[in-house]
Amino acid sequence: MPPHTYHAPLPIVTPQTMGRIDAAAIGSGIEGYRLMLIAGSAISACVLEYYSEAVGAIVLCGPGNNGGDGYVAARYLAEAGMPVLLYSSIEPERLKGDAGRARADWSGPVYPLEELDCMPGYVVVDALFGAGLDRPIEGLIEETIAAITASALPVVAADLPSGISGRTGQVQGTALQAEHTVTFAALKPGHLLLPGAGCSGETHLVDIGIPRRVIDEHNEAMWRNDPALWGADLPVTGAAGHKYTRGHLCVFSGSFSHTGAARLAAHSALRSGAGLVTVLSPSSAVAANASHLTAVMLRKVEDQSDLDELLVDQRLGGFVLGPGFGIGEKLRQFALSIVKAGRSCVLDADGISAFSDGPEMLFALCRENPLNTVLTPHDGEFARLFPDLHADAELSKVDRARKAAERANAVILYKGADTVIAGPDGRVVINNNAPPWLATAGSGDCLAGIVGALLVQQMPPFEAAAAAAFLHGEAGKRAGEGLIADDLPDAIPPLTHYQSDNRGRG
Numbered sequence: 001m002p003p004h005t006y007h008a009p010l011p012i013v014t015p016q017t018m019g020r021i022d023a024a025a026i027g028s029g030i031e032g033y034r035l036m037l038i039a040g041s042a043i044s045a046c047v048l049e050y051y052s053e054a055v056g057a058i059v060l061c062g063p064g065n066n067g068g069d070g071y072v073a074a075r076y077l078a079e080a081g082m083p084v085l086l087y088s089s090i091e092p093e094r095l096k097g098d099a100g101r102a103r104a105d106w107s108g109p110v111y112p113l114e115e116l117d118c119m120p121g122y123v124v125v126d127a128l129f130g131a132g133l134d135r136p137i138e139g140l141i142e143e144t145i146a147a148i149t150a151s152a153l154p155v156v157a158a159d160l161p162s163g164i165s166g167r168t169g170q171v172q173g174t175a176l177q178a179e180h181t182v183t184f185a186a187l188k189p190g191h192l193l194l195p196g197a198g199c200s201g202e203t204h205l206v207d208i209g210i211p212r213r214v215i216d217e218h219n220e221a222m223w224r225n226d227p228a229l230w231g232a233d234l235p236v237t238g239a240a241g242h243k244y245t246r247g248h249l250c251v252f253s254g255s256f257s258h259t260g261a262a263r264l265a266a267h268s269a270l271r272s273g274a275g276l277v278t279v280l281s282p283s284s285a286v287a288a289n290a291s292h293l294t295a296v297m298l299r300k301v302e303d304q305s306d307l308d309e310l311l312v313d314q315r316l317g318g319f320v321l322g323p324g325f326g327i328g329e330k331l332r333q334f335a336l337s338i339v340k341a342g343r344s345c346v347l348d349a350d351g352i353s354a355f356s357d358g359p360e361m362l363f364a365l366c367r368e369n370p371l372n373t374v375l376t377p378h379d380g381e382f383a384r385l386f387p388d389l390h391a392d393a394e395l396s397k398v399d400r401a402r403k404a405a406e407r408a409n410a411v412i413l414y415k416g417a418d419t420v421i422a423g424p425d426g427r428v429v430i431n432n433n434a435p436p437w438l439a440t441a442g443s444g445d446c447l448a449g450i451v452g453a454l455l456v457q458q459m460p461p462f463e464a465a466a467a468a469a470f471l472h473g474e475a476g477k478r479a480g481e482g483l484i485a486d487d488l489p490d491a492i493p494p495l496t497h498y499q500s501d502n503r504g505r506g
């Protein structure tokens with residue numbers, strides 16, 4: 001793809017903000033049509049790079065500037081010698097502004113969309129809708145998308161696959177499935193959130209001449225997860241360090257038949273640099289845990305008085321509570337006393353579900369002890385803790401995570417193939433390095449352990465959660481397809497791979 005790309009961390013902006021960025025760039029003297037020419041040339045470059053053997057290109061142009069990109073791409077493809085068939089969803093004379101100019105510069109025929117023939121061997125350029133899609137697709141365009149989908153012709157999308165909301169990643173009526181999406185100036189949430197991420201195929205971000213300064217001025221405190229965001233906050237093990245300077249994490253085990261989750265988290269925490277990790281086990285499970293643990297330590301914690309005794313030791317910097325623990329009053333009391341004691345706390349799995357019927361006390365304690373707590377819900381757990389946010393169809397996953405973090409006064413690591421991490425201060429990252437085979441039992445327990453390990457090593461919680469999601473994804477890639485959760489801890493890459501200076505932080 002073209003050499004014009006931005007350095008990490010990559011900002012993500014909603015289409016609405018992208019419109020403001022376009023306007024600001026144009027207002028500062030950059031010609032709008034010039035931006036469109038570069039956008040169209042990047043689309044044609046993508047087609048030529050990946051589909052040089054295609055019989056020709058079918059270019060579908062819509063009613064706005066996305067259609068304008070299509071006309072420009074069509075012209076460059078034709079100039080490169082590729083046969084082009086261009087179809088328009090409106091009478092071409094109705095195109096205005098830059099799109100009208102792009103149409104005027106296209107000297108080939110324009111066919112009405114009704115005449116589309118999905119001939120084998122062609123590649124489709126989708127320039128129907130981009131940032132301006134604002135309602136469900138229906139009628140002729142819906143039929144067109146169905147015909148292209150049925151034909152299985154490869155699709156290169158301009159900016160966004162038509163039908164995908166750039167703001168939410170949701171399908172508006174129907175959507176095209178692209179193999180490549182060429183987008184401009186900044187990623188949109190729809191490229192990274194499901195199902196948009198899946199429909200986008202491989203996304204190429206192209207610098208069309210809008211200065212990074214202009215993009216940064218409009219930043220929405222949202223980035224694609226990248227070490228440039230948190231590499232400078234990773235713990236550094238100095239030569240004079242010892243195990244206590246690397247932090248001591250405690251992981252609560254469940255009862256006799258629910259002990260594996262805690263051990264996965266504990267093992268992952270050690271591999272993520274925690275100096276010491278102790279599994280806290282009820283008496284019924286001490287023997288089961290003892291028979292499986294070596295480097296990880298073990299201590300009996302049966303009831304609140306055992307925990308209170310433990311909390312006196314200030315070196316125990318953080319706790320992972322929830323995996324395999326069981327839902328009930330005991331969990332709630334444990335969680336509240338840890339947060340109250342000002343210790344770092346990762347609440348995962350049952351640690352989240354246990355508060356379904358009344359999270360207010362937890363949230364209030366988190367407000368009193370800010371920057372201590374990370375909640376790691378998957379979608380079902382999120383729905384239990386934040387049912388109103390989950391049910392609000394207007395909200396994107398980013399909006400939901402952001403509102404939840406603000407309400408809970410805690411960092412929310414909202415898991416899934418499109419994991420979103422949000423801080424109570426409004427910062428958001430979307431993680432996109434996780435391979436699909438991470439969806440395996442126990443994988444989330446490992447993630448909770450990584451978060452806990454980074455917290456006890458004094459990493460700020462938003463950065464710790466973002467780094468943990470990234471390390472978890474990398475571990476999944478290193479372990480490879482077919483992994484089981486037992487493989488993950490040993491596949492966690494060394495933190496030093498990602499350490500950096502403060503260059504990219506927003």
Ligand SMILES: NC(=O)C1=CN([C@@H]2O[C@H](COP(=O)(O)OP(=O)(O)OC[C@H]3O[C@@H](n4cnc5c(N)ncnc54)[C@H](OP(=O)(O)O)[C@@H]3O)[C@@H](O)[C@H]2O)[C@@H](O)CC1
Nearest residue numbers: 022035036063064065066129130131132133134135136159
């Ligand atoms: N200089 C720049 O700004 C640059 C912009 N660039 C490009 O511009 C794109 C944004 O352009 P855009 O704002 O014109 O929006 P776009 O996606 O073409 O669609 C808007 C049209 O669609 C219509 N419409 C909406 N939903 C509909 C539906 N369901 N069914 C039917 N119609 C529907 C809506 O109609 P209306 O609501 O007015 O009836 C309107 O006419 C951006 O994605 C990028 O590709 C690049 O060239 C770089 C420089």
Ligand SMILES: Nc1ncnc2c1ncn2[C@@H]1O[C@H](COP(=O)(O)OP(=O)(O)O)[C@@H](O)[C@H]1O
Nearest residue numbers: 415416417434435436438439441442443444445
């Ligand atoms: N399709 C997917 N692609 C990539 N990662 C995924 C996918 N589905 C789930 N994950 C990740 O796998 C982990 C599963 O965690 P979780 O749902 O808590 O499972 P468990 O409780 O069995 O450990 C999460 O980190 C989640 O983000």
Ligand SMILES: [K+]
Nearest residue numbers: 126129158160
């Ligand atoms: K498009």
